[in-house]
Amino acid sequence: MSVSFTRREAWRNRFLILPSVLLLAAFVVYPAGFAVYTSLTNEALSGPAAMNPRFVGFANYAKLLTDQNFWRSLAITFWFVLFSAIIGQLVLGLLSAMLLNRRFALRPLVNAIILMPNAVPEVVAALMWASMLAAGEYGTLNNIVAWFGVDPQRWLTSFPLTMIIIVNIWRGIGFAMILMTSGLSSISDELYEAARMDGANTSQIFRRITLPLLVPTIFLYLLVSTVSTIAIFGLVFALTRGGPAGSTELVGIYIYNQSFNSYQLGYGSAVAVVVLVFSLLVGMLYVRALKVDV
Amino acid sequence: MSSITLTNIRKRFGALEVIKGVDISIADGEFAVFVGPSGCGKSTLLRMIAGLESISDGEFRLDGELMNDVSPDKRGLAMVFQSYALYPHMTVAENIGFSLDLKGVDKAEIKRRVGAVADKLQLGKLLDRKPQALSGGQRQRVAIGRAIIKEPKVILFDEPLSNLDAALRVQMRAELQELHRTTKSTIIYVTHDQVEAMTLADRIVVLSEGQVKQADHPIALYKQPDNLFVGQFIGSPKMNVFQARVEAVDDTSARIVTADGWTVALDSVKGLSAGETVQLGIRPEDLSLAEPSNADITVQAILSERLGMETYVSFQTKGEPAIARIAGDHRIGTGEQVPLKINRNACHLFDSTGRAIRRS
Known part of the structure; x- marks a missing residue:
């Protein structure tokens, strides 16, 4: 190939990625950079700092270290991610993928039931669950448990974290199932037949063939779902606003509350930057752990 | 002793009958080849013998024992698949020893037997490799190793050479004959390639549209075909x-x-x-x-x-x-x-x- 052809090709390729580069720069890189800058100031939405924001160095980060509410929200986020994304969605997504790999009469219906939550806008989903979990005898769930003789519960007050974990599992199974289905379909039927001929029973086939061959898919799923669940906001905010008493204040909600309820934009930005670094670390860990092709 | 008798075997998928009353008997130690054009039912028949497909009607006996409803691993058969079906996440040694491992044979014994099989198939140096790091012929040998380590009564081959290039096919054909000579096991081999059938078989079963057209020694089929189909199918260029x-x-x-x-x-x-x-x-x-x-x-x-x-x-x-x-x-x-x-x-x-x- 001639030098001029190669050079022309290189220019054409740069031209092709230009729109993406511009959009990413405008809506991701610039805001992120601005957040880093803001986190180093005492920018606020009211008070003297709003008039004259000052550069404060790492003061916001120093304050973070001793902020009990920040550590509490990190802990809540950890449990939320662990139980809803890593355990709940993954296990149920894998189970439903395996179930739907078989043929049975109600398959399209089950498929729709699992995928629908993913298609509903998150605020709509949250409002549905607000009605479902409403306290008092008119709440849908209270009506259901009443058949079993259980007294009406204040679900979102008594078990707030458990409830948002359940809601998030419900919403995320579909995505996990789609990924797991694609992982399962890449395992050839002949492998299962060979394993049967070798004398493996159903559970041995699952443990020794299916699961090891799904590991790359599972890691890919964990990468995507961990990072997106750390950043979750709308679903939980619409349902609980982080309450009661901060018990569902995920780190995303904490950032919002600090920035727009306490008006401390600089401090909120510092939390956001820490979470960004944290997500990057988790992502790198997964990618390293299994050299997943992302 | 491991003789096989199929009596009036039928296979239906819904209303569609693909195996239409097949009678075959294969003697102990015989190398039988099922041959026929695509869609004649030869692979389905093999899979029914393996236990991977159910038998809709008729009897399959192994050494006189009815096998229709026995699960695949209890039939005492081993199968070599067309795509080899090697477990991609296991090494060659783990692939070959998988069936023993499932049975709970102890590690040292597995290692010894895998070693013996690997020597026989010249896989000794490759035991720690994963299947994707092997050539086509080597994969084929691992698949054979996985079959013979079970010391099966019968080895089933489903078009095992179709993924190999022409030169390797000739070499593997010779190795299969050698394998048959040394193990003395009964072999059922499916192919659509009549040259493979002629060179390997003690007995060829020619199938067409789910029926046996003729079953006999290769030379008998060549010299005295029972019908026009066999006459034209055996021999190249065709009659x-x-x-x-x-x-x-x-x-x-x-x-x-x-x-x-x-x-x-x-x-x-x-x-x-x-x-x-x-x-x-x-x-x-x-x-x-x-x-x-x-x-x-x-x-x-x-x-x-x-x-x-x-x-x-x-x-x-x-x-x-x-x-x-x-x-x-x-x-x-x-x-x-x-x-x-x-x-x-x-x-x-x-x-x-x-x-x-x-x-x-």
Whole structure:
């Protein structure tokens, strides 16, 4: 190939990625950079700092270290991610993928039931669950448990974290199932037949063939779902606003509350930057752990 | 001892019957090959023997024992798959030893037996590799190793050489024969390649549309096909068939005239009557180049293919073009007149339904 052809090709390729580069720069890189800058100031939405924001160095980060509410929200986020994304969605997504790999009469219906939550806008989903979990005898769930003789519960007050974990599992199974289905379909039927001929029973086939061959898919799923669940906001905010008493204040909600309820934009930005670094670390860990092709 | 008897075996997928009452018996230590065109049911039949497909009707007995509802791993069979089906996340050693590991055989014993099998198949140096780091032939050997470590009564092969290149196929064919000689196990082998079938089999079962067309020793199939289908399926290039009429008969011979007006007098033919319609089968190798003076027929060449040691001459007939396989290298141009001699003793006769008319 001639030098001029190669050079022309290189220019054409740069031209092709230009729109993406511009959009990413405008809506991701610039805001992120601005957040880093803001986190180093005492920018606020009211008070003297709003008039004259000052550069404060790492003061916001120093304050973070001793902020009990920040550590509490990190802990809540950890449990939320662990139980809803890593355990709940993954296990149920894998189970439903395996179930739907078989043929049975109600398959399209089950498929729709699992995928629908993913298609509903998150605020709509949250409002549905607000009605479902409403306290008092008119709440849908209270009506259901009443058949079993259980007294009406204040679900979102008594078990707030458990409830948002359940809601998030419900919403995320579909995505996990789609990924797991694609992982399962890449395992050839002949492998299962060979394993049967070798004398493996159903559970041995699952443990020794299916699961090891799904590991790359599972890691890919964990990468995507961990990072997106750390950043979750709308679903939980619409349902609980982080309450009661901060018990569902995920780190995303904490950032919002600090920035727009306490008006401390600089401090909120510092939390956001820490979470960004944290997500990057988790992502790198997964990618390293299994050299997943992302 | 491990003999196999299939009695009136049928397989239905819904309303569609794909195996239509098959009877086959395979003796202990026999190398049986199921052969037939795509879709004839040979793989389905093999999978029914393996236990991977259920048997809709009929009986499958192994050493006299009814196997219809026995699970695949309890039948004492091993199978080598077309794609080899090696477990991609396991090493060669783990692949070969997987069945023993599942049975709970202890690690040292597994290692010893895997080592022995690997030596036999020249896989000793590859035991720690994963399947993707192996060549096609090596993968094939691992798949065979995985089968023979179980010391099965019968080894089933499902088109095992179809993913290999031509040179490797010839080599693996030799290795399979060697394997059969040393293990003395009963083998059932499925292929659509009649050369593989001819070279490997003690007995070939020719299948078409879910039915057995003929089952016999390869040379018997070649020399005495029961029907036109077998006659044309076995042998390459395939047998030429000419529509013909019986012109005259006496006690032991008949004079046949083909649609092209060629007259062929055949000995040792019985049971024909004059005027009857027959099909005359002549293998390409039974047509040879002759001097114009003593030629049986003279044909017009369409195409000649020179292979060096022999020449394939295609020629025009009233029916489909026919082919002659002539020894030696000949330069024959398109349109040229070619005098041919017919080996009358090797001609085959079939009635109008395609059933062979035996010559004594």
